[in-house]
Amino acid sequence: MTTLGAAGPAVDTVRGSAGTPQLFAAGSNAGLTEHEQAFGPLSLESIDAGFIAVLEESGLTGRGGAAFSSWQKVAATAQGRGAALMPAKPVVIANGAEGEPLSFKDKTLLAHAPHLVIDGLLIAGRAVSASLLYIYTTPAALPAVEAAVAGRRDVRRIKVVRAAETFISGEASAVVNSIATGVALPLDNRRRLSESGLKGRPTLVLNVETLAHVALIARYGSGWFRGAGSERDPGTRLVSVSGQGAGQVLEVEGDAQFCDVLSSAGVDLSTVGAVLVGGYHGRWIRDLECRLSPSGQGENAVNPGAGVLHILPTQECGLEATARILDYLAHASAKQCGPCMFGLPAMARVLTAIAYGDRNPRLVLELERLTKLVGGRGACHHPDGTARLVSSALEIFSDDVNAHLLGTCTRTTRRAT
Numbered sequence: 308m309t310t311l312g313a314a315g316p317a318v319d320t321v322r323g324s325a326g327t328p329q330l331f332a333a334g335s336n337a338g339l340t341e342h343e344q345a346f347g348p349l350s351l352e353s354i355d356a357g358f359i360a361v362l363e364e365s366g367l368t369g370r371g372g373a374a375f376s377s378w379q380k381v382a383a384t385a386q387g388r389g390a391a392l393m394p395a396k397p398v399v400i401a402n403g404a405e406g407e408p409l410s411f412k413d414k415t416l417l418a419h420a421p422h423l424v425i426d427g428l429l430i431a432g433r434a435v436s437a438s439l440l441y442i443y444t445t446p447a448a449l450p451a452v453e454a455a456v457a458g459r460r461d462v463r464r465i466k467v468v469r470a471a472e473t474f475i476s477g478e479a480s481a482v483v484n485s486i487a488t489g490v491a492l493p494l495d496n497r498r499r500l501s502e503s504g505l506k507g508r509p510t511l512v513l514n515v516e517t518l519a520h521v522a523l524i525a526r527y528g529s530g531w532f533r534g535a536g537s538e539r540d541p542g543t544r545l546v547s548v549s550g551q552g553a554g555q556v557l558e559v560e561g562d563a564q565f566c567d568v569l570s571s572a573g574v575d576l577s578t579v580g581a582v583l584v585g586g587y588h589g590r591w592i593r594d595l596e597c598r599l600s601p602s603g604q605g606e607n608a609v610n611p612g613a614g615v616l617h618i619l620p621t622q623e624c625g626l627e628a629t630a631r632i633l634d635y636l637a638h639a640s641a642k643q644c645g646p647c648m649f650g651l652p653a654m655a656r657v658l659t660a661i662a663y664g665d666r667n668p669r670l671v672l673e674l675e676r677l678t679k680l681v682g683g684r685g686a687c688h689h690p691d692g693t694a695r696l697v698s699s700a701l702e703i704f705s706d707d708v709n710a711h712l713l714g715t716c717t718r719t720t721r722r723a724t
Contacts, residue, residue, distance in 0.1 A: 329535075329543055330519055330558055335419055336451075339458050342422035346526060349426045349461070354433040354525060356385055362434075362521070365529035366541040371402060371477070371514030372588070372613040374601030377521070383501035384511040385435045396438035397509040400486070401428045401518050403444035403452075404470040404477030407586040408635070409615045412545040413515050415556040417448040420519060421455035425462060427518025430525045432464070435511060440465045443482050444515070445472060474587070474639035478687055479512040481641075492641045493687035516545055516614075536561025539608075540600040546611065548572040550618030551579070559599070565609075566595040568616065580621035580718065581703060585612025587632050588692025590699035591625060624718040625704040626662040626711060629696065633658050636693045646690035650681035654697060666712050675701065 333345035362378035369375050384397050401424055405413040417424060424442070432440050442465060444452055449469055456462050470476050471491040480494035483504045504510025520542060524532050533541040540561030548555055551574055559568050566576055581591050589612045600608040619628055637655040640647035657674045678697050681690040701708065710717045
């Protein structure tokens with residue numbers, strides 16, 4: 308298991324079944340020389356539309372949160388060009404916005420392995436015959452990315468664009484809108500970027516970690532990728548572990564158990580009250596025997612989303628923690644539609660009331676009503692993710708809800724009022 312903290316990667320590196328190094332094999336702050344020593348020089352001669360079949364065989368899913376099959380996104384973009392009346396060459400965007408406050412895996416990847424991401428971007432561009440390539444990333448990662456691009460001769464088509472530091476700036480249509488207009492707000496979610504995205508062209512937006520895996524699959528093959536992980540979740544993934552003094556990025560095999568991941572991060576499992584999985588649009592869990600799997604198959608599988616594992620200590624109140632997050636999400640919305648403008652602030656007010664002393668039992672029913680009301684009705688998926696978080700809190704912290712309505716708090720020695 309690879310571990311990265313502020314000082315860079317630890318010595319122990321995840322390797323596939325054949326011993327081939329994975330994402331951080333080139334070491335800390337790897338330049339092009341170290342990158343090519345670890346992975347070999349990039350060869351694009353054999354990459355064409357046929358690579359889509361290799362991606363399908365690999366089972367790679369997106370690492371940005373949605374966990375959609377990567378080959379399907381690539382194929383849809385290639386087909387989008389063919390379906391156009393006036394075909395225009397596609398655009399491929401490496402999305403490193405990472406607006407999720409609890410996620411820092413993409414920043415870490417771009418700091419230590421920017422050339423692997425660039426390789427993946429070039430490969431994806433070849434697979435869909437793209438003419439424009441972009442890397443969209445935060446100010447924190449911008450220097451490493453710009454330096455990596457400047458040091459290569461094969462990246463003339465790549466443009467580096469600064470991402471806004473907002474929660475919704477990494478949503479796919481917001482990425483396209485930001486590059487086109489400078490405004491990082493989501494577009495209508497009924498619009499298919501694979502058919503008409505940036506400049507009206509078929510547009511493929513892939514998370515930077517996804518592209519790093521693409522680079523490895525192109526080098527070593529789909530069978531190698533499947534040598535780690537499981538049948539339902541092949542390969543490895545990066546997770547950001549925070550809370551309880553933890554603040555590190557781990558590269559873990561697919562289908563890994565939460566208890567194993569947290570133990571690898573040095574977390575004392577007896578101090579874990581709950582874990583927020585997937586970030587602010589994720590869900591709370593208490594069963595540490597669950598496994599990270601985007602398939603969601605089986606009762607013991609939880610979608611890792613954006614790869615966030617945030618630890619809530621046993622002495623902290625889950626309702627108060629969720630109320631703080633919900634207040635943030637209400638203020639972080641695009642404010643373009645009713646669910647975000649009115650629904651999310653109303654939800655935040657109700658949950659805050661429950662968490663901080665209001666004993667009205669009808670508040671829970673009102674929160675459940677609002678949660679159902681905003682779901683599926685937003686201009687983007689921000690209301691849906693927020694509703695998912697609240698629903699999981701009401702389920703996982705149900706005992707806490709009942710205690711708060713009685714004027715006490717099960718997680719602390721003080722009264723809730």
